[in-house]
Amino acid sequence: MSSNNLNVEHKLNEKSVKPTAVRNLVLKYLVERGKAFSVSDLEEAFDTIDKSTLFRTLKTFEQNDLVHTIDDGTGKLKYALCTSSCNSSTDHQHFHFTCQKCGETFCLPKTELPSIELPPNFAILESNLVLKGLCNDCNT
Amino acid sequence: MSSNNLNVEHKLNEKSVKPTAVRNLVLKYLVERGKAFSVSDLEEAFDTIDKSTLFRTLKTFEQNDLVHTIDDGTGKLKYALCTSSCNSSTDHQHFHFTCQKCGETFCLPKTELPSIELPPNFAILESNLVLKGLCNDCNT
């Protein structure tokens, strides 16, 4: 077993997620890929694993703070690995960037939100902050 | 013909959108409703108008700066009437707020974005900035 596999199993145990075959494979792929991904990306990478299993696996990962979701407006929910700085569920408030040409989605370093004029008695619990434009590769 | 109808026709002519029966009805509904809405909302309100027509109508409105879209993560694209302050297509960078309980989506007053550390050679063209939590009505 490679050190990568051990690493991944460790990550899963740390979050009390039982390290099954599928979960190990998926998490390993995510770590190695390093970018935000959709379920279709996973379906392509693992054509023997059923998509319902993939959705369920990711839901489990999300509930256990291994990944967070980003709705980048492409019609497919994207997932990104949580860093140590996004452990608590209130702490996903970083911006994301989606390239309109290649469709790739990136997490941006944590930035303080400006103070936002909310209507009275509104409470913010979460956010989905997506900037769109061109990434380095596509910005001619 | 009510003054509201004239108003709506005027709005359409102003943007060089031919004021057809469907467009007048839909735009009037939007103005009177005053909140962000989905195509399902429209389907409910106008059960005789085909959904493909509604989608196309909204696409036309969007292309002519009558509405802008918000992907609030509920799985349905929302639309909101453009105000005078969001005429230019680069100027939709205001935050939106979605109530996680009632699902209602609101435009927030325009707020400057913080300066965001982008990777080198990235360019921002658009944004989709959604805060989520509880609105006044649902915040017990």
Added chain:
DNA sequence: ATGTCTATTGCAACTAAGTTGCAAAGTGGA
């Protein structure tokens, strides 16, 4: 009024993301 041209609308079929119920397979403990 009549005919013509173009844009809009309705219809039906389709695509694709995501969900769900259920049975089969796997895993771990007594």
Added chain:
DNA sequence: TCCACTTTGCAACTTAGTTGCAATAGACAT
């Protein structure tokens, strides 16, 4: 080994949004 519980695969389904095409309506010239 046996039992209980969890995970996985399968198939069917739901729902948002799209597309091609034919029918219709509106504008305008004759």
